[in-house]
Amino acid sequence: MTDFALIPEQFTLVEFDAARVLExxxxxxxxxxxxxxxDVSIEVDEVLPAPLNGSQVDVRGDRVELWFTGGAFxxxxxGRILDEELTRTALGASLLRAKDRLSGAFADAPVxxxxxxxxxxxxxxxxxxxxxxxxxxxxxxxRRYVYRLECGFNDVSDAEYAQCWxxxxxxxxxxxxxxxxxxxxxxxxxxxxxxxRRESLRQT
Amino acid sequence: xxxxxxxxxxxRDARFVRTSIMDxxxxxxxxxxxxxxxxxxxxxxxRPAAGDRARNLMHGIFTGEIQALEGAGRTTFDFDExxxxxxxxxxxxxxxxxxxxxxxISIKLGDWMGTEIGEFSEATFLYEAACAPDPVLRLCGVxxxxxxxxxxxxxxxxxxxxxxxxxxxxxxEDWMLADEVTHVKMGSxxxxxxxxxDPERRERALEFQKTVDKLFSLGGFRGETDDNPIHLARxxxxxxxxxxxxxxxxxxxxxxxxxxxxxxVEAAGSA
Numbered sequence: 001m002t003d004f005a006l007i008p009e010q011f012t013l014v015e016f017d018a019a020r021v022l023e024x025x026x027x028x029x030x031x032x033x034x035x036x037x038x039d040v041s042i043e044v045d046e047v048l049p050a051p052l053n054g055s056q057v058d059v060r061g062d063r064v065e066l067w068f069t070g071g072a073f074x075x076x077x078x079g080r081i082l083d084e085e086l087t088r089t090a091l092g093a094s095l096l097r098a099k100d101r102l103s104g105a106f107a108d109a110p111v112x113x114x115x116x117x118x119x120x121x122x123x124x125x126x127x128x129x130x131x132x133x134x135x136x137x138x139x140x141x142x143r144r145y146v147y148r149l150e151c152g153f154n155d156v157s158d159a160e161y162a163q164c165w166x167x168x169x170x171x172x173x174x175x176x177x178x179x180x181x182x183x184x185x186x187x188x189x190x191x192x193x194x195x196x197r198r199e200s201l202r203q204t
Numbered sequence: 205x206x207x208x209x210x211x212x213x214x215x216r217d218a219r220f221v222r223t224s225i226m227d228x229x230x231x232x233x234x235x236x237x238x239x240x241x242x243x244x245x246x247x248x249x250x251r252p253a254a255g256d257r258a259r260n261l262m263h264g265i266f267t268g269e270i271q272a273l274e275g276a277g278r279t280t281f282d283f284d285e286x287x288x289x290x291x292x293x294x295x296x297x298x299x300x301x302x303x304x305x306x307x308x309i310s311i312k313l314g315d316w317m318g319t320e321i322g323e324f325s326e327a328t329f330l331y332e333a334a335c336a337p338d339p340v341l342r343l344c345g346v347x348x349x350x351x352x353x354x355x356x357x358x359x360x361x362x363x364x365x366x367x368x369x370x371x372x373x374x375x376x377e378d379w380m381l382a383d384e385v386t387h388v389k390m391g392s393x394x395x396x397x398x399x400x401x402d403p404e405r406r407e408r409a410l411e412f413q414k415t416v417d418k419l420f421s422l423g424g425f426r427g428e429t430d431d432n433p434i435h436l437a438r439x440x441x442x443x444x445x446x447x448x449x450x451x452x453x454x455x456x457x458x459x460x461x462x463x464x465x466x467x468x469v470e471a472a473g474s475a
Contacts, residue, residue: 012233013233013236014233038206046233047233047236047237047240048233048237049231049237049258050256050260051253051256051259051260052252052253052256052257053253053256054252054253067236070233071253075322076260076324076325077221077325078221078223078225078325079228079231080226080231080233082316099334113301115257139318139320140318141315141317141319142255142256142259142317142318142319143318143319144318145255145259145316145317145318146256146318148370149249149255149368149370151225152369153368153369153371167265176391179380183216186369187369188368195252196252196253197252200241201240201241201242201252
């Protein structure tokens with residue numbers, strides 16, 4: 001069974017039950033077929049609320065480090081309260097992306113801190129499509145809108161979205177090819193992006 | 205049928221969850237977030253989690269439109285014709301039609317942006333401004349303050365749609381924005397007419413508007429700096445009949461509201 005470590009061990013600013021978060025992590029790991037022999041740390045930055053939702057996955061040797069904003073686990077109706085369904089899905093998504101990295105199919109991908117937003121958006125669609133088919137509670141329309149913001153409101157973008165959503169075995173090379181086609185079809189000026197990144201948001 | 209309906213009696217189905225704006229302002233995370241480098245707060249496609257921020261705001265617009273409909277509707281019913289002339293009630297009825305259309309547009313925009321009805325909580329402070337016992341106060345609180353805020357919010361969302369290349373958002377916000385300009389003008393017009401011979405009543409109404417404007421600035425939600433997600437739409441406010449002095453006053457009130465909220469958070473943190 002995968003060994004999970006939660007950081008912090010207890011929450012002080014939000015009313016998340018640490019033991020329940022770990023249970024949900026075990027459950028999500030089993031559901032996505034995460035390898036048993038890889039240790040995982042889950043860091044939750046409880047200062048950062050919804051809608052500042054973000055996550056990051058790092059693979060360091062045979063260990064995986066997951067990072068989340070508190071908002072990624074937070075009930076959208078009641079601030080500072082854990083939404084178990086949302087948490088299970090957020091954990092499942094990051095574990096699936098970690099599994100992609102561990103598989104070698106995404107070996108050439110930059111680390112999450114340096115991953116361009118559009119490529120991350122493509123990878124997130126591929127992840128959510130698989131999660132939905134595994135029975136996780138995924139808000140597909142939300143994913144589509146966030147993807148369109150990054151990749152463009154056009155027919156090419158929508159066609160690529162459908163392919164990514166239904167894909168079962170993409171590689172990093174596939175993501176880069178999709179990205180190139182999206183860039184070619186996107187007439188917008190690219191605004192300077194400030195993505196949700198652990199490194200920048202930690203700064204004071 | 206009851207007159208002067210309090211906010212807790214507004215009809216909502218099980219999808220809607222109420223929240224208090226004070227809960228958000230007094231959230232213990234606020235002070236610590238302020239210490240982080242989250243950059244400009246203005247709602248722009250380049251900001252962190254811009255998609256989820258926009259979805260959240262769009263849901264706030266949707267619930268705000270419901271409450272604006274309820275507020276204008278109440279004004280057609282709560283007063284007799286000595287308090288509110290029939291022509292004023294006709295204007296309010298016309299506004300109800302606009303607000304109902306805005307609710308429908310907002311639901312469709314929610315669908316477009318991947319947001320379900322009731323996905324985010326609802327604060328009823330907009331409707332609360334429509335509970336004043338004097339129709340002139342309501343016109344100032346709702347048509348001039350609330351609808352003025354709507355101009356700022358819709359303009360920000362329109363720009364968001366424009367920059368992100370979202371044709372649906374940009375188009376819908378532009379159309380709703382045009383209606384809001386009319387609603388503000390309507391409020392200004394009735395304020396003048398109903399208080400033409402009563403300068404004290406006009407003064408009370410304008411004071412009430414200032415209170416509502418400060419409240420609607422939501423401790424920094426609206427303003428003119430990078431710390432404010434929503435920016436004052438000066439040009440559109442001028443088109444709606446606000447003078448430069450009035451707009452400057454709203455900007456000052458917004459800055460004051462932000463300073464008050466920061467002081468409250470700091471006091472809560474040190475308590």
